Amino acid sequence: MADIEYDLVVVGGGVLGTFHAYHAMKKGLKVALLEKDAMPKGATVRNFGQVVPSGMNTKWQQYGRKSLKIYKKIHAKFDISVRQEGSIYLASNDEEVQLIEELKEINRANDYTSILFTKTECLRKYPGLNEQYVKAGLFFPEEITVEPRTMIGRVHKYLKKKGVSIFYKAKVIECNALNNEVSTQLANGRMLLSSKVIICNGSDFKTLYPEMFATSDLEISKLQMMKTKSQGDYKISGSILTGLSIRRYEAFAECPSYLKIKSKEPLDSLEKKWGVHILFKQAMDGGVILGDSHEYADADNIDDLGFDLNMDIDNLMLSKAKEIFSLPTYEIEQRWFGMYSQCKNADIYERTIDRNIHIITGIGGKGMTGSAGFSKHNIQQLFNI
Structure with missing residues (x-):
């Protein structure tokens, strides 16, 4: 009993x-x-x-x-x-600007608040952001x-x-x-x-x-991430998502221009091979978390993903991150990977x-x-x- x-x-x-x-x-x-x-x-x-x-x-x-x-x-x-510090998607070229403008219209129809930021507004709100990278941004104030x-x-x-x-x-x-x-x-x-x-x-x-x-x-996705040492008095707020995220996230697949823009992407890039898109988020201890990547295997073959970090992936993510933000330090304090399962169909x-x-x-x-x-x-x- x-x-x-x-x-x-x-x-x-x-x-x-x-x-x-x-x-x-x-x-x-x-x-x-x-x-x-x-x-x-x-x-x-x-x-x-x-x-x-x-x-x-x-x-x-x-x-x-x-x-x-x-x-x-x-x-x-x-x-x-x-x-609650909001999230922003940073567009790095005209195609990505087009996608964030289209997503804003979709969210207006869905009654979900988003605000288009000019290049100047992005640079003002996010210190250290590379002015050569950013063209515009789409900000979601409700997000946490x-x-x-x-x-x-x-x-x-x-x-x-x-x-x-x-x-x-x-x-x-x-x-x-x-x-x-x-x-x-x-x-x-x-x-x-x-x-x-x-x-x-x-x-x-x-x-x-x-x-x-x-x-x-079910299939398993392995994601690599890392965190810098504390940035001292330097602060960035909320979630920072970048051009590669715009090209990857499901929301943008509903944009009218998405398929045409995706069709122009090179099929053999390392970003595509490893599913890399660059995110930034400052942790409460002052370090900045950045990443991430996506490698896949069927759930019953999880061991195929290995137990180690692929340093080529980490190095690619670091080089891409440095093109976007000039942080006080890019010295890495922690590296790790996570795994999650998802359905194929x-x-x-x-x-x-x-x-x-x-x-x-x-x-x-x-x-x-x-x-x-x-x-x-x-x-x-x-x-x-």
Whole structure:
């Protein structure tokens, strides 16, 4: 017999699982959140901490905008490291200027505030920006940044205060449907009984349902990032996204000129080979995080991506970054990579087993921005609330 009963057990304490637990709690459900490690250590804590609905297509922008409200609402009650300093896309040539102008019109139709900045306005707002690089910018004042490694732990503390049971070092080894309930067996011998289970972690998905995982359309993206030493008194605010981001992000694919502009790009460039686009974000300790890159492998062949950093990629990103910003120092203090899963043929991987076991994973690069809003919608759907 199980010693505790829940309405919902969420497997995976990253941002996607955490916000499923949050919204279930908000609906009055009794919730347990299970994290296999001492604290989340995957993609949730290995990213920039940029919450940028502006970069998403129209469907996911709606989830991202809901996420902004959720982050801000929690932060107003409990400090989760939110800073509302906006995001800007810096156009480096006439084609990119055309794309940001078109995106502004799309966002005007979507009632999402964006402001076109002239070259002079960009240079005034962002000290150290290379005047030879920037032609114009598109600024989104509502957007925020968080400190990923701080944020998730603080949201967990908030959830505990609200009555969510959180178990760390809770490795799930088996889920079994029992009529209208699900038993979740942990490696430590404990068993939890719940009405539903949601599995939001790709590693747990692979452990619990290996055949299904192996035949899924999930792929893994490996992203390299780095952080400079503290910049002292030098400050840059918010999220800085550049011309390569304009050429990569989903939002711009909805612009009328996008396909024509993309068709002119060289197919054999290193930027395309390694999926490089240059982002900047200043961390609270004064260092500037910059990156990133994208290398891909099928989820069942994750080892093909290797365990090491590719220094050729880092060197390319550094050289590109120096063309955009003159920082007081480009001395690197930390280097790391993150990995996230995404679907090849869908927005997110969703699979239901025996009615009450739901696999929700593969949110890809949309995780930090889209998870909070998407999870609200998903909890409403799964519990018919």
